[in-house]
Amino acid sequence: MKNYLDLIPVSAKIHRKQTRMTRLCIMISVFLISAIFGMADMFLMSQKQQAIQSDGAWHAAFKGLDEEKTALIKAWPEVKTASRYAVTNYRLDMDYKIDGTQTVLCGFDQEFFELYPAVHLIDGNFPRKANEALVSESVRERKNLMAGDTLEVTTPKGPLTFQITGFIEDTSDMLKNNAFGIFMNTEVYLSNFQDATLEKDFVCFVEFMPGCRIQNTLDHMKKQLGFSDDEVAENAKLLGVLMQSRDNYILTLYFVALILAVLVAFSGMLMILGSMNSSVARRTEFFGMMRCLGATGKQVRRFVRREALLWCKTAIPIGLAVSMVIIWILCNMLRHISPAYFGEMPGFGISWVGIISGIVIGLVTVLAASRTPAKKASKVSPLAAVSGNGNTVFAAKRAANTRLFHIETALGIHHAAGSKKNLFLMTVSFAFSIILFLSFSTGIDFMQHALTPFRPYTPDVSLVSKENLCDIPDSLFTDLKSNPAVRRIFGRSFAYDLPMQLHGEAKKAMLLSYEEYQFGWAIDDLRQGSMEAAQNGEGVLLVEKAGFSGEAGDEIEIETKLGPQKVKIAGILSYAPFDAGGETGTIICSENLFRKLTGENGYTILDIQLKDQSDSAVEEIRSLAGSSYNFSDQSNREVKAVYFSFALFVYGFMTVIALIAVFHIVNSVGMSVSARIHQYGAMRAIGISIRQLKFMVAAETFTYLICGLFVGLAAGLPLHYYLYGQIITSRWGDIWSMPISEFCIIAFVMMGSAVIAVIGPFRQICRMSVVETISTQ
Amino acid sequence: MEILKVQNLCKTYGKGEVKVEALKHVSFSMEKGEFAAIIGESGSGKSTLLNCIGALDTPTSGNVSMDGQDLFSMQEEKRTIFRRRNIGFVFQSFQLVSELTVEQNIMFPLLLDYRKADPGELNEILEVLGLADRRYHLPGQLSGGQQQRVAIGRALITKPKLILADEPTGNLDKKNSQDVIDLLTQASRRYQQTILMITHNQNLTASVDRIMRVSDGILTDLGGMTNEKLS
Known part of the structure; x- marks a missing residue:
C-alpha cells in the first residue's frame, strides 16, 4: 500500500454490500440512458437505410433544368452526387411495349446508381453510346438475352432498337405490375425522345455532402440558380430521419423527442443523486473517522471522488453491456415482427450515441453527486467521529410535530x-x-x-378507384355484400378540391360520404351538433382544423359540378380518419346528400372487412372486383x-x-x-x-x-x-x-x-x- | 418488596472453539427502591448481564422476572410494551431522538403508549433535572451532561419498576458524572426507584446501596458499601 488512496479498493471490498444499491442505481441509470438513446439511434439508422432503399439516397430534386444550371448544380461545393433522370410510361398507360408487355423507359446519368441503391446493375456496363441500353432482369429471362444482343421496343412513334450493355434487377413496381424496363443514359434518352427537353422532362437528383446543412444550402442554391419553390422537391422521408427537414410537424416531433431525451437523462441523474444522497450519513461517519485519524479535508474529498469512480468502473460497463444486449434483442424482435419496416435495422449493431451518452451522463452525475458527501465529510469535525455522535447528518434543525400525529x-x-x-x-x-x-x-x-x-373501421381489403373517381358502381357493392366471406362492407364517395365559402371566406374542401357504420364510428368525435341529422341528410359534418371552425347550424356553400349549393352544418367533428391535408377542409355527408350535391352515384372506395381471411377468400373477392379497380x-x-x-x-x-x-x-x-x-x-x-x-x-x-x-x-x-x-x-x-x-x-x-x-x-x-x-x- | 429476580442466568456466544461464556449462572435479586452498582473490568460480562435483565438480549438459559413476571416467557411485542412501561434505560451514548425536543424526548415512552404526560409530573422532572429552561431545545443544542439528564428524565417519566443505567457517565467529564450520579441517587430516594447501574469508575459507587462485581461472567455480591470506597 503506497498511500491512503490504496485503501479504497480494500474498503470497497469490505463495504461491498453497503454500496451495492448505489452501484446498482448507477448501473440501471446508465443502462436506461444508453438503451433508450441507443435504440433511438438504431431506429434512425434503420429508417435512414429504409428511406434510401425505398425512396433513394437523394436529398433534393431540381426541375426546370438547363445545361448551365445542371453544370452548376453538379459543381456546387456541397453537392456530393447529382444525376439527371427522366422517365416515360411510368404509369404503364402508354403504348411502349416489348413483345406486348408494358415497358418503362428511363434516362439517367451513371451517378444515378449511387442515388438509388435499390437499382442494381447486376451484369454488364453502363450504356454510353447511341442506342445502347440496360434492360431489366425479367426481359433477359423471358427473352433469353445476353449483353450485346439487340432489342426492339414499340413506341407510339415507331419502333426503337437498343443494343443491350447489361441488366438491372427488377424493381418491386416492375415485378408487381409485370412490366419491363429499358434504361439509357441521358443523352441517348434525349436523342430517342426528340421532343423531350431537360427543362420539361428531367429532374436532377442531388445528394449533399455529409454534415451539410441541407436547408440552408437549398435556400442558397434556389437564390443563386433562380429555382422557384415549386421547382425544388425534397426527399421528405430521408431528410426527416437525417433531422434536416423543415416540415413543421417533423420539427415538432424532433422537439418532443428532445424533451423526452432530456427527461430520461434527468431521471437517470436524479436516481444516482438520490441514491448517493441517501448513503451520505453512513459515509460521513466513516470519513469523519478518517479526519479524526489525521486526513485533511482535501484528502477526504479526493478519497470520496476516487471511490465514486471505482463504482463507475464496474457499474458503467455492466450498464452498457446490458443495454447493448437489450438493444440487440429488441432490434431482432422488431426485424422479426415487421421486416418490411425494420428489415434494415442492424441485428447486432453498436450504437456509439448510446454508449457515449451512457458513459458521459453516468460519469458526470456520479462525480457531481459525490461532491456532496465529499464536502460534508471533509467538514465533519474529528470530535464528532470519536464522541459516538458521529451521525451528525441527522442532527435535526427543528422538532417533529407530535401534537398532530402519533409519535411514530x-x-x-x-x-x-x-x-x-x-x-x-x-x-x-x-x-x-x-x-x-x-x-x-x-x-x-x-x-x-x-x-x-x-x-373498427379498418378494412381487411379495399377496392379503390384508379383515378380517385366515383366509378365503383352500386351493383358491385351489392354483389360483394352478398359474398359469404364478407363480414362488413362500407363505401365512401369522394369529391376533391371543391371551392367552398365558410363564414364568407373562400376555401377548398374535400366532400366525402359516410353510411350508417361510419357515422356510428364517428360519434365519439362529434363535438357538437347532431349525428342523426347528418345521417338523415339534413346537413353535413365539418371536421374541425385550423381555418375550418364553425358551429352547428351555420350555412356553408360548396361548388360542385352541379353548381354552387348551400348546406347546413349538422355537426362538428374533432377528428376524421381522412384528411385532405394542407389548407383543404373535410366535409362529410350522407350518401344520398352526396349524390344530390355532386350528381355522382358510385363509390371511390369500398372497404371490406372479412369473416374469412384466407387467401382463397381474398382471391374470390379480387376476382369479383375485376381488374378495373386497385385492390389492396x-x-x-x-x-x-x-x-x-x-x-x-x-x-x-x-x-x-x-x-x-x-x-x-x-x-x-x-x-x-x-x-x-x-x-x-x-x-x-x-x-x-x-x-x-x-x-x-x-x-x-x-x-x-x-x-x-x-x-x-x-x-x-x-x-x-x-x-x-x-x-x-x-x-x-x-x-x-x-x-x-x-x-x-x-x-x-x-x-x-x-x-x-x-x-x-x-x-x-x-x-x-x-x-x-x-x-x- | 422484591422487584427483580435473576436466577441461574447464562449467556454463551459462539460454538466449539470460539465458544465464549459471557455469563455463568448469575443469580441475584433487588428490592424496591434499591440503588445497586455492578462493577467489573471491560469484557467481564456486565453489559451482557444488563442487556439480559433489560430484555434487550436473550439469555442462553435462566430466568429474569420482574415483579413476578418472567420476561422471556412473553411474546416479543408484549415484552417490548412491558419493557417501555416497566424498565427505564440510561445509555452511555444517551440515545436521544435528535428530531424531538427535550420535553418530547422525556415523554417519548409515554408517547409510544399513546398517552400524555401529566404536566405537573413533567415540570417536576424538568425542574429536578435542571432542564426547565431547555425544554424546547433539541438534543443537538445541549451539552453531553444535559443530554444525559434528558435520558434520565426519559427513564423516570413512566415511573418504571427498574432503571438500568449502562455506564451513564462514560461520555461525561468529572463534574457532569457526579451530577448524573447525584440525580440517580436522588431519584432512588425521592421516587423509591430501583436502579441498577453499570460502571467501571469505582469512585462513583460511593452513594449506592449495594455493589456487585462481575468477573469472567461470574457475579459476586459485595454487599452494602455506603460511604465506603472499594479497595
Missing part, C-alpha cells in the same frame, strides 16, 4: 421532511416517474392516431406489424419507467432505513414496537410518495398537455383530456412499490439486534 407517524414524516434537500431530491425523483410516464403516454395517443389497424389486401397487415413494433417500443418503455419507479422507491426506502438503523435500534431499546417502527417507515415513504404524486401531477399534466397539443392536436385536432387512466396506473404502481418498500426493511428491522446496534454507537 410524526417521526416518519419528520424523517422525510426534516432535510429539505433530501425531501426535494426524493420528491423530484418520485415525481419524475410520473412526469416520464405521462409524457411517454402521449406516444400511445400518437400511435393510436398514426396507425389504425385495430380501429396488404396495407393492413403491414400497418398491423408496424403497430405491434411501435407498441413494443412505447409499452416496453412505459413498463421500464414503471419498473424503474418500483426499483427507485424500494431502493430509496431501503437506503433510508439502513442509514437510520442505529436510531431505530435505540428506539427499540427504549420500547418502540416493531409495528410502530413499521408505521414510522411507512409514514416516511408515503410522505415522499404524496409529495412526489403532487409534484409529478403538477409538472406532468402541463407537460402532457403541451406534448399532446404539439403531436396530436396540431395534427389530428383532438382536444386534450386529462390522462386519468395513465396517472392512475403509475400512481397505483408507485403505491404498490411503497407498500413493498415498507415490507422489505421490516424484515431487516426484525432481524436487528438491539444490543449490537446500541453497542456500535
Whole structure:
C-alpha cells in the first residue's frame, strides 16, 4: 500500500454490500440512458437505410433544368452526387411495349446508381453510346438475352432498337405490375425522345455532402440558380430521419423527442443523486473517522471522488453491456415482427450515441453527486467521529410535530421532511416517474392516431378507384355484400378540391360520404351538433382544423359540378380518419346528400372487412372486383406489424419507467432505513414496537410518495398537455383530456412499490439486534 | 418488596472453539427502591448481564422476572410494551431522538403508549433535572451532561419498576458524572426507584446501596458499601 488512496479498493471490498444499491442505481441509470438513446439511434439508422432503399439516397430534386444550371448544380461545393433522370410510361398507360408487355423507359446519368441503391446493375456496363441500353432482369429471362444482343421496343412513334450493355434487377413496381424496363443514359434518352427537353422532362437528383446543412444550402442554391419553390422537391422521408427537414410537424416531433431525451437523462441523474444522497450519513461517519485519524479535508474529498469512480468502473460497463444486449434483442424482435419496416435495422449493431451518452451522463452525475458527501465529510469535525455522535447528518434543525400525529407517524414524516434537500431530491425523483410516464403516454395517443389497424373501421381489403373517381358502381357493392366471406362492407364517395365559402371566406374542401357504420364510428368525435341529422341528410359534418371552425347550424356553400349549393352544418367533428391535408377542409355527408350535391352515384372506395381471411377468400373477392379497380389486401397487415413494433417500443418503455419507479422507491426506502438503523435500534431499546417502527417507515415513504404524486401531477399534466397539443392536436385536432387512466396506473404502481418498500426493511428491522446496534454507537 | 429476580442466568456466544461464556449462572435479586452498582473490568460480562435483565438480549438459559413476571416467557411485542412501561434505560451514548425536543424526548415512552404526560409530573422532572429552561431545545443544542439528564428524565417519566443505567457517565467529564450520579441517587430516594447501574469508575459507587462485581461472567455480591470506597 503506497498511500491512503490504496485503501479504497480494500474498503470497497469490505463495504461491498453497503454500496451495492448505489452501484446498482448507477448501473440501471446508465443502462436506461444508453438503451433508450441507443435504440433511438438504431431506429434512425434503420429508417435512414429504409428511406434510401425505398425512396433513394437523394436529398433534393431540381426541375426546370438547363445545361448551365445542371453544370452548376453538379459543381456546387456541397453537392456530393447529382444525376439527371427522366422517365416515360411510368404509369404503364402508354403504348411502349416489348413483345406486348408494358415497358418503362428511363434516362439517367451513371451517378444515378449511387442515388438509388435499390437499382442494381447486376451484369454488364453502363450504356454510353447511341442506342445502347440496360434492360431489366425479367426481359433477359423471358427473352433469353445476353449483353450485346439487340432489342426492339414499340413506341407510339415507331419502333426503337437498343443494343443491350447489361441488366438491372427488377424493381418491386416492375415485378408487381409485370412490366419491363429499358434504361439509357441521358443523352441517348434525349436523342430517342426528340421532343423531350431537360427543362420539361428531367429532374436532377442531388445528394449533399455529409454534415451539410441541407436547408440552408437549398435556400442558397434556389437564390443563386433562380429555382422557384415549386421547382425544388425534397426527399421528405430521408431528410426527416437525417433531422434536416423543415416540415413543421417533423420539427415538432424532433422537439418532443428532445424533451423526452432530456427527461430520461434527468431521471437517470436524479436516481444516482438520490441514491448517493441517501448513503451520505453512513459515509460521513466513516470519513469523519478518517479526519479524526489525521486526513485533511482535501484528502477526504479526493478519497470520496476516487471511490465514486471505482463504482463507475464496474457499474458503467455492466450498464452498457446490458443495454447493448437489450438493444440487440429488441432490434431482432422488431426485424422479426415487421421486416418490411425494420428489415434494415442492424441485428447486432453498436450504437456509439448510446454508449457515449451512457458513459458521459453516468460519469458526470456520479462525480457531481459525490461532491456532496465529499464536502460534508471533509467538514465533519474529528470530535464528532470519536464522541459516538458521529451521525451528525441527522442532527435535526427543528422538532417533529407530535401534537398532530402519533409519535411514530410524526417521526416518519419528520424523517422525510426534516432535510429539505433530501425531501426535494426524493420528491423530484418520485415525481419524475410520473412526469416520464405521462409524457411517454402521449406516444400511445400518437400511435393510436398514426396507425389504425385495430380501429373498427379498418378494412381487411379495399377496392379503390384508379383515378380517385366515383366509378365503383352500386351493383358491385351489392354483389360483394352478398359474398359469404364478407363480414362488413362500407363505401365512401369522394369529391376533391371543391371551392367552398365558410363564414364568407373562400376555401377548398374535400366532400366525402359516410353510411350508417361510419357515422356510428364517428360519434365519439362529434363535438357538437347532431349525428342523426347528418345521417338523415339534413346537413353535413365539418371536421374541425385550423381555418375550418364553425358551429352547428351555420350555412356553408360548396361548388360542385352541379353548381354552387348551400348546406347546413349538422355537426362538428374533432377528428376524421381522412384528411385532405394542407389548407383543404373535410366535409362529410350522407350518401344520398352526396349524390344530390355532386350528381355522382358510385363509390371511390369500398372497404371490406372479412369473416374469412384466407387467401382463397381474398382471391374470390379480387376476382369479383375485376381488374378495373386497385385492390389492396396488404396495407393492413403491414400497418398491423408496424403497430405491434411501435407498441413494443412505447409499452416496453412505459413498463421500464414503471419498473424503474418500483426499483427507485424500494431502493430509496431501503437506503433510508439502513442509514437510520442505529436510531431505530435505540428506539427499540427504549420500547418502540416493531409495528410502530413499521408505521414510522411507512409514514416516511408515503410522505415522499404524496409529495412526489403532487409534484409529478403538477409538472406532468402541463407537460402532457403541451406534448399532446404539439403531436396530436396540431395534427389530428383532438382536444386534450386529462390522462386519468395513465396517472392512475403509475400512481397505483408507485403505491404498490411503497407498500413493498415498507415490507422489505421490516424484515431487516426484525432481524436487528438491539444490543449490537446500541453497542456500535 | 422484591422487584427483580435473576436466577441461574447464562449467556454463551459462539460454538466449539470460539465458544465464549459471557455469563455463568448469575443469580441475584433487588428490592424496591434499591440503588445497586455492578462493577467489573471491560469484557467481564456486565453489559451482557444488563442487556439480559433489560430484555434487550436473550439469555442462553435462566430466568429474569420482574415483579413476578418472567420476561422471556412473553411474546416479543408484549415484552417490548412491558419493557417501555416497566424498565427505564440510561445509555452511555444517551440515545436521544435528535428530531424531538427535550420535553418530547422525556415523554417519548409515554408517547409510544399513546398517552400524555401529566404536566405537573413533567415540570417536576424538568425542574429536578435542571432542564426547565431547555425544554424546547433539541438534543443537538445541549451539552453531553444535559443530554444525559434528558435520558434520565426519559427513564423516570413512566415511573418504571427498574432503571438500568449502562455506564451513564462514560461520555461525561468529572463534574457532569457526579451530577448524573447525584440525580440517580436522588431519584432512588425521592421516587423509591430501583436502579441498577453499570460502571467501571469505582469512585462513583460511593452513594449506592449495594455493589456487585462481575468477573469472567461470574457475579459476586459485595454487599452494602455506603460511604465506603472499594479497595
